[in-house]
Amino acid sequence: MINASLNQLGAALAAKKISSVELTQLYLNRIATHNPVYNAYLTVDAKTSLAQAAAADSLLSSGNAGPLTGIPIAQKDIFCAKGWRTTCGSKMLADFIAPYDAHVIEQFNRAGAINLGKTNMDEFAMGSSNETSYFGAVRNPWNQKAVPGGSSGGAASAVAARLCAAATGTDTGGSIRQPAALCGITGIKPTYGTVSRYGMIAFASSLDQAGPMAKSAEDCALMLNVMTGFDERDSTSLQREKEDYTRDLHLPLTGLRIGLPREFFTEGLSSDVGARVQEAIAEYRKLGATIVGISLPNTRLAVPVYYVLAPAEASSNLSRFDGVRYGHRADEYTDLADMYEKSRAQGFGEEVKRRIMIGTYVLSHGYYDAYYLQAQKIRRLIAQDFTDAFAHCDVIMGPTSPSTAFNLGEKGDDPVQMYLSDIYTIAVNLAGLPGMSIPCGFGASGTMPVGLQIIGNYFEEARMLNVAHQYQLATDWHTRAPQGL
Amino acid sequence: MSLSTADVQKVARLARLAMNDTEIEAARTQLSGIFELIAEMQAVDTTGIAPMSHAQDLSQRLREDKVTESNQRELFQSIAPQVEAGLYLVPQVIE
Numbered sequence: 001m002i003n004a005s006l007n008q009l010g011a012a013l014a015a016k017k018i019s020s021v022e023l024t025q026l027y028l029n030r031i032a033t034h035n036p037v038y039n040a041y042l043t044v045d046a047k048t049s050l051a052q053a054a055a056a057d058s059l060l061s062s063g064n065a066g067p068l069t070g071i072p073i074a075q076k077d078i079f080c081a082k083g084w085r086t087t088c089g090s091k092m093l094a095d096f097i098a099p100y101d102a103h104v105i106e107q108f109n110r111a112g113a114i115n116l117g118k119t120n121m122d123e124f125a126m127g128s129s130n131e132t133s134y135f136g137a138v139r140n141p142w143n144q145k146a147v148p149g150g151s152s153g154g155a156a157s158a159v160a161a162r163l164c165a166a167a168t169g170t171d172t173g174g175s176i177r178q179p180a181a182l183c184g185i186t187g188i189k190p191t192y193g194t195v196s197r198y199g200m201i202a203f204a205s206s207l208d209q210a211g212p213m214a215k216s217a218e219d220c221a222l223m224l225n226v227m228t229g230f231d232e233r234d235s236t237s238l239q240r241e242k243e244d245y246t247r248d249l250h251l252p253l254t255g256l257r258i259g260l261p262r263e264f265f266t267e268g269l270s271s272d273v274g275a276r277v278q279e280a281i282a283e284y285r286k287l288g289a290t291i292v293g294i295s296l297p298n299t300r301l302a303v304p305v306y307y308v309l310a311p312a313e314a315s316s317n318l319s320r321f322d323g324v325r326y327g328h329r330a331d332e333y334t335d336l337a338d339m340y341e342k343s344r345a346q347g348f349g350e351e352v353k354r355r356i357m358i359g360t361y362v363l364s365h366g367y368y369d370a371y372y373l374q375a376q377k378i379r380r381l382i383a384q385d386f387t388d389a390f391a392h393c394d395v396i397m398g399p400t401s402p403s404t405a406f407n408l409g410e411k412g413d414d415p416v417q418m419y420l421s422d423i424y425t426i427a428v429n430l431a432g433l434p435g436m437s438i439p440c441g442f443g444a445s446g447t448m449p450v451g452l453q454i455i456g457n458y459f460e461e462a463r464m465l466n467v468a469h470q471y472q473l474a475t476d477w478h479t480r481a482p483q484g485l
Numbered sequence: 486m487s488l489s490t491a492d493v494q495k496v497a498r499l500a501r502l503a504m505n506d507t508e509i510e511a512a513r514t515q516l517s518g519i520f521e522l523i524a525e526m527q528a529v530d531t532t533g534i535a536p537m538s539h540a541q542d543l544s545q546r547l548r549e550d551k552v553t554e555s556n557q558r559e560l561f562q563s564i565a566p567q568v569e570a571g572l573y574l575v576p577q578v579i580e
Contacts, residue, residue, distance in 0.1 A: 307522065326561075335576050354516070364496070377531035416521075
């Protein structure tokens, strides 16, 4: 049951082979057994989850079920869920009980899905290893000494360890795709504006986008069907017709043009990851695709540009945490300014403070043109690179991450090394394009998963999911699960 | 690029983050490293390039100027650090 696809689970629920209460209990039991090791969940509320499951069983009995009705989903702890503790991985929100539901949570509730719990994450989604969480690091189910990636590391670990049927994540610079790659699962960040950001705690608003993390592209398509849709409460939510992301899964790939950016296969890419990606490309040739050499000349600038723009937006977004209306307040202070400064110094961790300071600096008087404006101009050059490339290909492929999962503590002291681990994912957020990662084999002597990144043009999610699904029909990397689970 | 101690102190104050001398020095070293990475941008000629402020080149939607939120003061104040008589309490700022 724990390896079943969402469609298989839906069929089992519909046929009464298992009830949603039984399925939810099965996952709760697995969480109780394994979460002390993996630390993938920050909050589990069995009573609430089982009550939702009982309600879902009624819906199933009355014949009013949708594809995800009764299916237990793990929610990243960045989404406000009414009555649930919502921490965003921070001491600042350690006791914050969300007073309302995020749009994503509403959508899953409406679909009759079960909220199985809130998953661990890097603090305020700032990190690539899940080590910045106030609540401790998450462990990678493929190797407990290794990081799961970040920031959606709890979600990736939970899916890989089969502690949920599927999960949600968010991706500002690679936070869905990189942990998906490092944990051997499938994840997609859709086009910016496709999933509402309402109730999703803001990091960098012009880049943040939510998406699903699951065992397969088919599962991701079903999840995306629930998560997407116009929401007037997010001013950047796009008014578009609701799509069925499963509609093109079955299409053959004959004639597909795959662009390989030469900048993704240069120094810095570890040889095992490069080899697995090339093998995946060879498999795509067999499936009827043709390969086109392309160039994304401004790739190397994506990291510096991101580390101006994202911290700038973060410094503004996180100014709301002042110890007045909600969140941590220092016990002792002398006056209002002292209260702000102490509350924020105590409530935020090192990485978050670092990024607030970068952002504050680049936006401060006299530096705006040199940093923020220059970064915005290069952002356009980076986006234009993709537009030019898509004139010659349908999708772009390459590695998701330069290496397999690194060990806990390995990059802890050097923020720049950590930042560079997102070199292949960040440009996609800057351009606002959809990107995904699928498992394509194992590196590090065959022990750790490697992710293949698929980048599509704007609103091409259905095509990308088709491209991923056809590969998953021809290969079985996505079905591999860690030992001992 | 190397930041001075005074630069970091100024930024910490603007960001409302209390930091002691040890933390300021640690931040100075790390921020200097990050700004070295960021400095790679400066060599790029961006003359005539329009800044891209957002992933969508769309103007923001407008809505009617009417109240859409219901009053949930009690719910919202139930998670506040300190409230009294429906008001958020902060240290006195006016003598």
